[in-house]
Amino acid sequence: MAFNLTRRKFLQTASLAAASVPLSKVVSANSGVSKSALDAKGTFGDKTVVGGICEMCFWRCQLVGKVRDGRLMKLEGNPKSIDNGTAICARGNAGVKLLYDVDRLKYPMKNVGERGAPKWKRISWKEALDECGTKLKATQDEYGPHGICVFPHGASAKYPMHYFERAVGTHNVSEASFFQCRGIRDTAYVATIGKAPGEKVDMPNTKVLFFIGDHLGENVHVSHIKQYVQGLQNGAKLIVADPRFSAAAAKAHIWVQIKPGTDTAYMLAIMNYLVQNKKYDADFVEEYTSGFEEFSAAIKEWTLEKAAKECDIPASQIKEVADMLADNAPNVAIHPGRHVSWYGNDFQRERALACLTGLLGAYYVKGGWVPAKGPKVKGVSWAKHDHGHEFDLNYDHEEDEKVYTNNPPGTPTDLIRDCAISGKPYPIKSCVVWGQNPMQTIPNQEKMKDLFRAMDFVMCVDVMPTDVTAWADILLPEKSYLERHDYIKKGTQWDLSKEHQQYISARMPLVEPMFERQDQVYITNELAKRMGHGDKIPVQTIEEMVDKSLASADLSLAKLKAEDGIHIQPGKDPYGVPEDFDVLLFNEDLDDNGHPGAPTYIPVEENPAGFARLLYGRAPVHTFNRSQNNIWLKNAMPDNPVWINNEVAAKIGIVDGDTVGFVNSEGVESTTTTTVKVTAGIRKDCVYMYHGYGSANPLMTIGVGQGVDDTSLITKLAIDPETGCHGMRNNFVKLIKNGKVLDLSA
Amino acid sequence: MSPADTSQDISRVYRFLAQCMEYPDSEWMHDDFFNVFYNFIGTLGATDEGVEIKRAIDGAKDALEDLQVEYTRLFINGVPHVIAPPFGSVYIDQSLQGTFAGNTLAFYREKGFDMEKHADLPDHLVHELEFLALLAEEQDHAGEEEFLQKLFRPWFRKFHIRVIDGAHHPFYRVVVQLIDLFTKEEKDGFQPNEA
Structure with a gap:
């Protein structure tokens, strides 16, 4: 383009006037900037705004915002919080970047x-x-x-x-939160104890923590992590079953490097051992459970040896785990998990967790599964x-x-x-x-x-x-969670052994939308x-x-605001088994409906030759796929390296840091690549990557194409027969390096 | 021509350029607007560009929608991605509402201006041009120069390149060059064909 005049020449000529006068006729009268009636304001410094409730993940920590001239400068935990306290996680901090993400939707x-x-x-x-x-x-x-x-x-x-x-x-x-996440857990526990379990395990006061696949520490929810860490600090033993040396496995007293998909067999063997050796809580079973006889008979085949073979772990280790649980019962925390839609046999696994808790008498006791008594808000x-x-x-x-x-x-x-x-x-x-x-x-x-x-x-x-x-x-x-009212967060102090307190808070905007x-x-x-x-x-x-x-609850937004965003009131002792509590070790309704009445192991498909099972999980700085466009979080963890067993890697000539793509057993290829993490900390028959990377949408200018989208490789669907929820870990992959497909033979 | 008259003329130019960067709407983007626009760039010797824009407008099935799609793609949310968000802070702080936006608002206030309730962010290109129009109207040439140097040119330069490279419709290519022409410091040595 060529303007034949410079600005200076143009302004110096009379042509400016002739050209500019008509311009004002087609200009709207509205202007976004106008003369201020007040004196110049300048900058007043930061103001603390209360009432924030995070939604970088569903744990929803209580926040305050440091606001300058209407701009959110920083997020912090609300000092009045008896849940997360002043602590928030990396994602919580990075909420500022979501708020001001230039890629965000702005207009219809x-x-x-x-x-x-x-x-x-x-x-x-x-x-x-x-x-x-x-x-x-x-x-x-x-x-x-x-x-x-x-x-x-x-x-x-x-x-x-x-x-x-x-x-x-x-x-x-x-809702994905049910059908691709925790719905199976909730309905399995409902079918066992009549209620959804949440993650209500009294970890600070337990003697043993029992995790099946839970990888707390990589899966960060602040008050939950506080409970977990407090439990470990108080001397709790930690048992982790995971094919991978996860953050939790790294802290475990016993790491059970279990074959993927066989967790129920492992637990059936533990329970059978407890029953056969009369190491279960007979009084609790007598008073608070139903169907013990049918249950015992149904799991009888699961000897330590049989499970050891199925799960590819030593029988002695299963016994060690069972003894550790029995020796410390009832103060043991059998964690129900959260994302549990794994293999399409998950209802049975969750039933097994609920029944194991019952056999150990670990409901409503210190260190067991204990639902805190929170406030009522309609x-x-x-x-x-x-x-x-x-x-x-x-x-x-x-x-x-x-x-x-x-x-x-x-x-x-x-x-x-x-x-x-x-x-x-x-x-x-x-x-x-x-x-x-x-x-x-x-x-x-x-x-x-x-x-x-x-x-x-x-x-x-x-x-x-x-x-x-x-x-x-x-x-x-x-509007984002930082710009709107909505969610009411309520609960109790995070450590149930401390003074019983309840809190009620409601999300309030920290800044104008x-x-x-x-x-x-x-x-x-x-x-x-x-x-x-x-x-x-x-x-x-x-x-x-x-x-x-x-x-x-006799409160209002105004009252909450006046109370720094959180209302706190006296709480109630949560311990003590309710009289009508009943653990259905054998569920007759399930039996009548053609499902196993007692927890039952349903084997999953074996790896096709040359393929490894694709496992995925949470990254500590990301929430599913929702935070992948956040620049702070992207910088903290730019892609999702695939974990590959060191012996397998050596066999196929892969080294740490190599760039690879994937093809699954149905011929679907990843559209992007990621790097390789070679480690002894994963079994040979599987690979692992963090979920929530590799967006395909170019509008996500930060997240697009960063790492590999594991969901794109999950094309084979398993359906949990009791719940209809998806199982997403029955897909198998090979690597692609420099255009060459590499077998991942165990 | 008196300095006051010249300032008024410059103010009108800034205000017009701000209008050009508003979201296209039939309320203002109609035949009268384009006639004024063609005349104006004709005065600057850019007749060919006027012809190109006119051809794109007249030849379109729905010219307004074409410009709305283009505006959305360039400045709001586009495919494959938004090309050139019209906010200074994006280029200086890599974020909306960064320190740069705060500094821009502070400058407005120092000069006795503020944002209207309905306004966009203070460092939006439209508001910066509106502010320049107000300064010109008040004959605050020093303020105008300071603002251009500290809070306008540092990001507009980058924005300008992105629009020139990414625009599909000639209208926005010409508009950003007009803005460039009227905000660029002469001492840099104006290059008519820089883009």
Whole structure:
């Protein structure tokens, strides 16, 4: 381009006046900068703003923000917190970078290109909501409420999820936090002790910690880690079963380098040994369990030797573990785990954990599984309505029974996905994704894409342009957890042996939202008005929702603010077994439904020749795939090196630091590469990498292509027969180095 | 022509350039706007560029939507990624709302200005140009020069290159060069074909 004048020459000529006068005629009168009526303000220094509740992960630590001129400079733990205290983790600190991430969604956008290859255009909220409302209503009117499916995640997705389930009336809602994570654990414990276990093990006061695959330390939740570390500091013994020398295994008194998929066999042998040698808590079993006889008979085959062979570990080590547990019972903490959707036989493993706790009498005792007695705060949301089960995919209407007898709340992902893709038994034509990234949370990405292709309409609400957002027709920007009210966090002091206290806090914004981001109540209510459900709206604003909820505990946002964001009140002693407590060692309902009544080991597929089993887990500085675009966290851990056994590596000529890609047993190749970590700390039959890397969306300018996306290699689906949840560790890989495929023979 | 008149003229130019960097909307981006725009760049001798833009506008099925898609891609959220976020802090602090944004706001305040409630971030290109327009209107030439040197040019230079390299539509390529022309220090030696 050539301007024939310089600025100076232009300004010196009379042409400036002639040229500039018309300019003002096409300029809007509004300006974002104006003369200030006040004296110049300058900078006032940092202000501490209370009421923050983190959501870099679901543990949700209590925060304060250091704010300067409306800009969040730093996050810290709330000094008043009796949960996380002043401590927050690396991810919590890096929340500042999420808040100000330039890639964040800023305005409603419409895809004027294609799903999967979008061309975005900023539009107004009115246009966006009109389009979403019209399209969703059209689906609702033509196909029924069940024509809409919803994939929600996180605190902000609760209100819209309730709207679609309760007011609209679709059952087709699937949360990754259940179906690809902890749902199996919860329903297995419900089938055993009548309630979901959380991670409520009294670790600070235990004598033995028993972990199956838990890798605390790499999986960081602040108060949970405080409990864990306090337990170790107090002298607790640690038993870790893990194919990998994890951070927890590194601290363990006994590391059980178990063969992947055989954990239930290991526990059955422990339990059988306890029963056969009368080392279980006979009094507890007599008073608080049912089905001991059937249970004992069912697990009798599991001798130490049989399990040793199956699990590829020494029989003497299983005995050592069993004796250590028995010698310290009942003050032993059998950790229920959290992400447990591993092999498609996981319900049985979780049942085994719950039964083992019962055999050891380790419920409601010091150092055992103890649910703290927290305060009661009533939730406020959309009123429930009975929508019947005619269009509920959880039911097999021909057989007049549930498809999965013990599924977590919602509908298993594949029931929805298969229905949406095939159109059978009915069409699903609109999809709402809210805070979830199904492309990286749900296995088999191609199937997920097929679901989106089958839709008439797709809307996504998120803070970041995650992979799934590329499949949206309308993309709505949400306020982050640092800019909105919502979640009520309540609980007790983290160490149950200390003075009993309860706390209640509610998320409050630490800074004003930027751009045109909105909260979930606004967006959902506007959709409801456009879809004909305006009369059912329970609250007008998010502040009203939180205030109404707090009122049930005689609190309000104003009161909480005046109390530095956290209300603390006297607590209750959590120890002591409730009279009606019952551990179903043998569950007759399961038996009646054709499932094993006692915990049962179901073997998993063996490795195909030349392939290693792909294992994945949490990185200490990342949360799933949600934090991969955060520059601080990316700098802390830029990619996800694949752990390979040193002997296997030597055999195929791989050295530490090599760059490799992958191909799985179904021929799917990774689109990116990562580095190799050669170590003796992993079994020969598996490889391991951190989950949550290798975004495929170029809009994530920091996270795109960094490391390998393990989910892209998880194409073979295992379904847990009791729950319908996915098992994601039954996929096998070979390495690709310099274009050459390398066998990983054990 | 008096210095006051010249300042008013410069102020109008800054304000117009700010308008050009607003999100395209039929409220303001209509035929009258483009006629003024073509005339203005014609005065600067960039007739060919005017013709190129006119061709892109007239030949489009939906010219406004083309510009909206382009604006979104370049400055908001784009595929394969946002090309040139129009915030100074992104280039200086690698983040929105960095220290640079705070310094920019502090400068506005020192000069007796502040952000409106509806405004974007203080270091948004539009607001920086609006601020320059206000300084010019007040004939605060020293302030104008100081702002340009300390808080405008250091990041605009990088922004400018990204837009020139990444723009698909000629409109934004020309607009950022206009901004460059009117904000560049002459002593650097103006190169008409620098881009």
